[in-house]
Amino acid sequence: MARVTVEDCLEKVPDRFSLAVAASKRTKQLMKGSIALSRRKDNRYVVTALRELAEGKVTLHERS
Numbered sequence: 001m002a003r004v005t006v007e008d009c010l011e012k013v014p015d016r017f018s019l020a021v022a023a024s025k026r027t028k029q030l031m032k033g034s035i036a037l038s039r040r041k042d043n044r045y046v047v048t049a050l051r052e053l054a055e056g057k058v059t060l061h062e063r064s
Contacts, residue, residue, distance in 0.1 A: 004047060008054040023049045023058050 013019040026049035037057040042048045052058040
């Protein structure tokens, strides 16, 4: 996967709103020092977060 697109991410996430929330939360985790789950070493945290979502390495859990 050379580029991460919204369509790639929407295969794993139900809608664009959930995608924005998930990407934001994962980006914050990466900025605070979490280890990236994607093998590619991107300099931008947002790209890494979106790539992890598209690859299915990060998932959403709904609150009860």
